Amino acid sequence: MATFDGLVNLVVVYATLALAVWAFVDALIRPAAGFVAAGKLTKPAWMAITGIATLVLLWQGPLSFLGLPAVIAAVVYLVDVRPAVRGLSRGNTSW
Numbered sequence: 001m002a003t004f005d006g007l008v009n010l011v012v013v014y015a016t017l018a019l020a021v022w023a024f025v026d027a028l029i030r031p032a033a034g035f036v037a038a039g040k041l042t043k044p045a046w047m048a049i050t051g052i053a054t055l056v057l058l059w060q061g062p063l064s065f066l067g068l069p070a071v072i073a074a075v076v077y078l079v080d081v082r083p084a085v086r087g088l089s090r091g092n093t094s095w
C-alpha cells in the first residue's frame with residue numbers, strides 16, 4: 001500500500017519532469033532570432049540548459065543535489081525567457 005509521502009514524492013517527480021520537458025519543447029519550437037532580439041541567451045544555449053535539466057530530473061529527480069538547479073533552470077526559462085521570446089515572435093500581424 002502506498003503511503004501519503006510516497007504519493008506526494010511521485011507527484012513532485014512527475015510534475016517537475018513535465019515542467020522541464022515543457023521548457024525544452026518550447027525552446028525547440030521558438031525561432032532563434034527571437035532569443036537574440038529579446039536580449040536573452042541564444043536558442044542553442046537554452047536548448048542545452050533545458051535539455052540537461054530534463055535529463056538530470058529524469059535520472060536523479062528533483063530532490064537531489066543537481067535536481068533543484070535543474071528545476072530552477074526550467075522555471076527561469078518559462079517565467080523569464082519564454083514570455084520575452086513569445087512576445088517578439090508574434091510581431092505585428094493583423095488580419
